[in-house]
């Protein structure tokens with residue numbers, strides 16, 4: 001096997017950095033080269049990308065009316 | 081003074097120019113503008129509660145900690161010099177309050193654990209059994225490849241049950257991984273912001289995030305494969 005050829009088991013350890021574009025250029029090039037021939041790793045990366053997007057969609061909490069009211073009272077008291 | 085908050089987007093804090101918006105709101109707060117305070121609450125309160133919940137035993141205590149944080153902000157805003165970003169200052173107050181309370185409530189997250197990324201990060205992203213073993217002609221390549229998440233998976237991924245699964249998976253992560261994935265992927269912070277707030281090196285932050293994301297992906301895969309795959 002060529003010395004710097006990535007195998008799938010190594011690629012999955014680079015997936016997060018690859019998606020965040022924080023891999024050094026040389027490592028990124030190796031991942032890209034691997035992806036040309038490996039649909040499975042492309043599927044894996046697509047799953048990771050989807051996972052990150054889903055995580056971002058969890059942020060739906062909003063300020064409850066109750067919390068807001070009690071904090072605004074605090075604010076008003078602090079101004080007196 | 082209007083009781084309504086000005087239209088300030090609560091999302092995308094890390095990407096837009098939060099400094100400008102925060103700067104204006106901080107000026108407003110100093111001037112005693114209630115609407116500016118409400119806008120800051122809407123921007124930060126929910127995220128503060130989620131973060132505090134990582135350090136204390138229950139939601140009510142987390143709400144308490146965040147309330148203490150806002151009190152400290154109101155007391156200290158005149159001394160806030162704006163040399164660091166308001167957000168950084170705010171989260172530092174929160175983390176101090178949460179750690180103190182966590183200690184008192186005997187559920188302090190050992191903060192050294194956050195930094196010991198290596199200890200948390202020793203696991204493989206994917207079960208090694210899913211690759212051909214050493215010695216095999218295809219050693220290291222997928223023996224049991226991931227299935228494409230197609231259109232049928234998409235529907236399930238968007239269901240609220242899936243969101244509950246992800247939330248449960250995050251809750252089960254070791255503290256460092258949990259804090260990093262929560263801040264980076266759920267709250268949308270940048271890597272430098274997370275490193276700064278949690279006192280992590282860039283490398284540790286990346287390792288923790290990688291482990292956490294890998295586990296959430298694995299949980300989703302298991303969930304979809306268990307119940308959803310129509311063609312098995």
Ligand SMILES: [Zn+2]
Nearest residue numbers: 007008038041
């Ligand atoms: Zn591969």
